[in-house]
Amino acid sequence: MAGGPKSPTSAHLIVLGNEKGGSGKSTTAVHLIVALLKAGYRVASVDTDSRQLSLTRYIENRARFARERGILLEIPTHYVARLAAGQTVSGIEAQEFANYVDIIDRVESDFDYVVVDTPANDSYLMRLSHAMADTLITPINDSLVDLDLLGGVADGGDQPNPAGHYAELVAAARRQRQQVDGVLMDWIVVRNRLSMLSSRNQQTLLSALESLAAVHSFRLANGISERVVFRQFFASGLTALDTLDLATQGVEPTISHLAARHEIRDLVAMLGPPPAERVERATVLPAAVPQSRRQLASVGE
Template structure:
């Protein structure tokens, strides 16, 4: 063998990778993964990149108030839910993703002004602010909020947007307030005006149906979609009965349940700009006196949401037979 051949063999030997180390047998045991471990599965080509598995976390129940129809009392219902949960002793965070209006946050800021004006301390939620309407920032804010709070209440603007879809996608409970109007039902489903039969789902119902598809989001608990009838009157009109019948026909196809909301009361409209609720009138008696049935209406709304907290269920239990009120 010539010198050149020996040089080539040595060069090839030096360039070869070192032999792989011998693996022990049997292999060492692998620690089990937590049930809530994030498994990042590539989304479908037509889905946003934030649609990953899973969306549920071990703590912090997310309640999203959403409806693409405006003027249905979303922010009012979200605000009263926040304050009622705080009065029940829960740790609550509030987030308004409609950066153009920020109705929920404005009510909470007004609540802080009322505290300073009247020199009192009122229960209230932690406020979470977004610097911009960014889905990734929303996901990170919610991830942190779920660690420190029992409930996170989100108010979504009355229009379709990527960040609204993200909030709905991450929700554990979706609350869709509606008024007693067939115009408000159009986003949920279409009813034949002549026969009264159900025809098709509306745009918002199709959106929720898509975002709660098990093939898109693996959840530790199923998504609960609630349609809340707001601004109802003590004596139902013929139109209100027709709207309720229409909701009963849409509900099975859309997958929501129907619960009572807040009725039409002047007190709600007067207190909301001050960031106050009926619960605060015990602390601020000069502003008026809350009727027991009005306060019970808010507790009944909260009970109807059937939120997963044994302590909350005890705190908001119905009043006793002796008619005593509770706060």
């Protein structure tokens, strides 16, 4: 994939990225994977966070849970991009590059979507993933600290300071990608762990993000709420998209499960189309903003 022009039939590569740990990359990744599998797409997943391997563990838990319960759960074809060891930085990077490109080469023509999870630290594989993305999804927590990576806000005001470190990394990745094959990576920022109670602080952050969206050319998704269910799912590998009933999960589904499901579907609706429809991509991308999240906002936990 690196070097030559991207073939029009190659998979749509979605990268989850943010230089901040705990912002919800791996949780969002597994939810997108399952949503796309349930929609009938062929999905491969790649874990480049080789130290934490959260996405890998989540998928392993899911496969084990399905086996133990004797139920059918969608499982992606999963790969781990291994970190290399060596004497020199260039030698290590060459090995990591070869290993990663080998994975991408293997999946690119056989899958509709490839979902790549990345580590929070600025590493070679993390930058490489960003440069290869067709769509970059950046979950951020609703706090000024997270906002600062994108650009932050000036003291007390809602004027963005357009110099966030992560936003610069994304801009560099976009330039790199455009030089290779002219593709402008689509960047979606999604607020995660939103508090159900809307506050003045939330409003300030939202208007700052809207300004930053124009400065850095990203699209702002509706957001995912803070929900206990997202934390509970990891051990079983289940997601909000799965059929949650007594037989599968041991408990009845709640309003919170359904609301979580709608939030994920809203995010999926923002994604670019799979490769077969890619020709019209430029006109399709600004997808209609789904209404379901707004309807559910009053439902609560």
